Amino acid sequence: MKNIVLFIIAFSAPFLLWSQGNFPSENGLFEVDYLKGCVGTTITVTPIAATGTYLACFDADLTDLTSSENQTCFNEQANKPVGKLEFTYTEPGIYNILVLNQLTGSQQFDSLTIKIFDPELPQLALSNCNGDIFFNLNPEVESFDIYNINFGDGTPPQNVSINNFPISHTYSDNSQSYTVQATGSFDASGFNNCSNTTYTNTIVPENLNETAATITSLDLISASTLEIAFNANENQFYFVEISQNNNTSYNSVRSLYGQSTGTLQLDNLDLINNFYCVRIVSESLCTGNDLLSNEVCSIQLTGDAQADGNLLEWNSGSFTTSTLYKNGFEIYTGNSPFLDTNVLCGQTDNYEIIATNSSGIEVRSLAVEIIAEASASQLPITQVSTRVLSSGELEIEWEVPQGLQPETYIVYKKQKESDNFREIATTDSTSFTDTSSDFTSGISFYSVSYSNNCSGRSPLVATAPNILLTANESENIIDFSWNSFTGYDSLLSHYLIRKYDRDLNLVDEWDIGLETFFSDDVANAGEQIYIYQVFAISENGLISSSNQVQFKIPPSFFVPSGFTPNGDALNEEIKVVGKFIEQVEFSIFNRWGTLIFRSNELDKGWDGFLPDREAPEGTYSYTIVVKDAAGEEYFKSGVFNLIR
Incomplete structure (x- = not known):
C-alpha cells in the first residue's frame, strides 16, 4: 500500500448533527458511510458520542496507537479547518481509520478498516459439461460481492453472490453464438463508483471444452528468476504451482486467465542451491478433478574442484537425457555425477548442462565456474605435427586436449630416437619453428608438454619426427621412401604423395595408405622438372609435410x-x-x-x-x-x- 498524506480533521460536538454514518467502528465510537469502494471513494467519519473533540487519521498505524506517526497525524489538526471528518482515497489498498476523542483529562481511541479497490475486469471461466455451461468466478482475485450474469440468450439475468459460484446454464442451441456479460458490484457496505465492472465475451457453448495447459519451455533468466512459456484455454482458470527439489508437495504461486499462449516469470527463487519443478493446474468445473499440465523442472548444476578433477552434479533424475558442456564443448552425455579429470590446475572452466525431459522440452542450466585444484597436469599432448618449410626451417604444431587452456608450452627435441629429449623452447602459442637443423638430410624428433599453475608439467607422450623424403631414379622410374610419422599416436590416417610442376602447380596426387614408399614412371613425362612432397594426415585433421624433392629428367x-x-x-x-x-x-x-x-x-x-x-x-x-x-x-x- 502506498503512503498517503494523512488528513486530520478536528471539530467540537456541536458540529456533529449532520453526520450520517451507518457502519460502526470496533468500539462504537464512530460510524462510516462505506466499508469499501474503488479509487476516488470519499469516506466520511461520523462520531456517535456528542461530547469531546474528535481527531481522525485515515491511514493510521494500529500496532501502536500512540506512535509518532499517529501523533504527527493528530497534531496536524491545528492546520486544518473545522469541518467534516472525511477523506477521498486515490490509491487502492487496505486502510485503517483511527479516531481519537479528546475528553477533559482522558482520551478515547477507536478504529475501523476499509478497502479501496482498483479492480480488473471480472474473470469469468466457462466450461461445457455434457451440454450444460458452467460459469465460475475466482473469489481470490475478484473485487466485487455480487455479479449480474446476462447469458445472452434472452433469459432473465441473474444476480449471483461471489460465494455462490459456479452456476450452470443450459442453452437451447449450443452451436449458436451468444454474448455473455458479467457485471460486478459491491453489496450495501460498498460505494459503487468503479469502472472495469463488466466482462463481455461472445461464446459458442459447444466449443467450451476444458483442456489441460501445456508448458512448452523453461528458461533460467537469472539466479533468482525462471520463465515458462505455456499454452492454455483462455476460458479457464489456471494456477501455476511450484515444488522445490524432490518435494512432491506443490505450492500455488500464480493464477492464469484469459491467455491461450504466453510467458510467465517466477521470481525470488534460489536457482543456484535448488531446483524447481513447475506445473499448471486447472480444476475441472465438470468433474472437480485437477487437469494437470506436464511438469518441467529447472537444472541445479553444482561443481566442486577436487584433487583428482572437477566434480559436477545435477538433478539428472528429472530428465531423460543430459549433456554436459565445458567451455562451450560437449564433454559428456549421461547421468549425474561426472568427474572431469581433463583439467588444468589453476584454470577456470565454465560448465553447463542442456537436458531434455520426458515431454521433449530442452532445459539449460545456469553456468558454473570451477577453478581446478588437481595437483598435476594429467592429460598429455598426443597430437603433434611437423611441416618442413625450407631446408633449415621446421614448424611444429600441436593440438591441446579439449577443455584445457595452458598458458605455457615446453618444446623438446632429440637428434636420435634413442636419445633423451632436451628442452629447446617455451612458448604461449601452439606452434614453434625450429631453425637449428638441416631438414633435407637428417631426422630430428620433437615432443611438447604444458605446465600448470601448480608447478606441474604434463608427461611427454608424442614423438614427432620431421618427414625426410628421399628419391632414386633408374630407367625413368623414380623410387621414393620416407620415415614413418609417429606424431599422431594411433591416429595416423594415411599418406599423400603430391607431384607439382616447377611453378608448384599440382600435377598429380596419390593416396597410398600407410605405405612409406612409392614409385613414379616418368618415361612419358610432359615436363622436365617435377617436385614431390609427402604428407601425413591424421584422423582429426592435422597435417605434417616432408621436405620437397625436385627431380629433373635430363634432356x-x-x-x-x-x-x-x-x-x-x-x-x-x-x-x-x-x-x-x-x-x-x-x-x-x-x-x-x-x-x-x-x-x-x-x-x-x-x-x-x-x-x-x-x-x-x-x-x-x-x-x-x-x-x-x-x-x-x-x-x-x-x-x-x-x-x-
Whole structure:
C-alpha cells in the first residue's frame, strides 16, 4: 500500500448533527458511510458520542496507537479547518481509520478498516459439461460481492453472490453464438463508483471444452528468476504451482486467465542451491478433478574442484537425457555425477548442462565456474605435427586436449630416437619453428608438454619426427621412401604423395595408405622438372609435410645419321631432334672443318645447300650445344651422311 498524506480533521460536538454514518467502528465510537469502494471513494467519519473533540487519521498505524506517526497525524489538526471528518482515497489498498476523542483529562481511541479497490475486469471461466455451461468466478482475485450474469440468450439475468459460484446454464442451441456479460458490484457496505465492472465475451457453448495447459519451455533468466512459456484455454482458470527439489508437495504461486499462449516469470527463487519443478493446474468445473499440465523442472548444476578433477552434479533424475558442456564443448552425455579429470590446475572452466525431459522440452542450466585444484597436469599432448618449410626451417604444431587452456608450452627435441629429449623452447602459442637443423638430410624428433599453475608439467607422450623424403631414379622410374610419422599416436590416417610442376602447380596426387614408399614412371613425362612432397594426415585433421624433392629428367637430343635432299619431299632437311630443350646451337662442318651452317632454332635445319650451289654428297660433322629448363648446358658432336 502506498503512503498517503494523512488528513486530520478536528471539530467540537456541536458540529456533529449532520453526520450520517451507518457502519460502526470496533468500539462504537464512530460510524462510516462505506466499508469499501474503488479509487476516488470519499469516506466520511461520523462520531456517535456528542461530547469531546474528535481527531481522525485515515491511514493510521494500529500496532501502536500512540506512535509518532499517529501523533504527527493528530497534531496536524491545528492546520486544518473545522469541518467534516472525511477523506477521498486515490490509491487502492487496505486502510485503517483511527479516531481519537479528546475528553477533559482522558482520551478515547477507536478504529475501523476499509478497502479501496482498483479492480480488473471480472474473470469469468466457462466450461461445457455434457451440454450444460458452467460459469465460475475466482473469489481470490475478484473485487466485487455480487455479479449480474446476462447469458445472452434472452433469459432473465441473474444476480449471483461471489460465494455462490459456479452456476450452470443450459442453452437451447449450443452451436449458436451468444454474448455473455458479467457485471460486478459491491453489496450495501460498498460505494459503487468503479469502472472495469463488466466482462463481455461472445461464446459458442459447444466449443467450451476444458483442456489441460501445456508448458512448452523453461528458461533460467537469472539466479533468482525462471520463465515458462505455456499454452492454455483462455476460458479457464489456471494456477501455476511450484515444488522445490524432490518435494512432491506443490505450492500455488500464480493464477492464469484469459491467455491461450504466453510467458510467465517466477521470481525470488534460489536457482543456484535448488531446483524447481513447475506445473499448471486447472480444476475441472465438470468433474472437480485437477487437469494437470506436464511438469518441467529447472537444472541445479553444482561443481566442486577436487584433487583428482572437477566434480559436477545435477538433478539428472528429472530428465531423460543430459549433456554436459565445458567451455562451450560437449564433454559428456549421461547421468549425474561426472568427474572431469581433463583439467588444468589453476584454470577456470565454465560448465553447463542442456537436458531434455520426458515431454521433449530442452532445459539449460545456469553456468558454473570451477577453478581446478588437481595437483598435476594429467592429460598429455598426443597430437603433434611437423611441416618442413625450407631446408633449415621446421614448424611444429600441436593440438591441446579439449577443455584445457595452458598458458605455457615446453618444446623438446632429440637428434636420435634413442636419445633423451632436451628442452629447446617455451612458448604461449601452439606452434614453434625450429631453425637449428638441416631438414633435407637428417631426422630430428620433437615432443611438447604444458605446465600448470601448480608447478606441474604434463608427461611427454608424442614423438614427432620431421618427414625426410628421399628419391632414386633408374630407367625413368623414380623410387621414393620416407620415415614413418609417429606424431599422431594411433591416429595416423594415411599418406599423400603430391607431384607439382616447377611453378608448384599440382600435377598429380596419390593416396597410398600407410605405405612409406612409392614409385613414379616418368618415361612419358610432359615436363622436365617435377617436385614431390609427402604428407601425413591424421584422423582429426592435422597435417605434417616432408621436405620437397625436385627431380629433373635430363634432356634428350640427337641428329639423324643422314638425309636425302633430292627434291622428293622426303627427308629433305637435317636438324636436331630432342626434348626438354630451351636453347640450341646446331653447327655443321665440311670435311675440312669449315663451318657451312649454324642454327639456333630447333625447327630450323640444313637443307643440303651451300649459298651458291648444292653441297656435294659425303660425310659432314656437327656439334650441338643445348640448355635445358634448369639452365644446364649439354654438348654433343658427330657425323652424318648427305645422299642425293
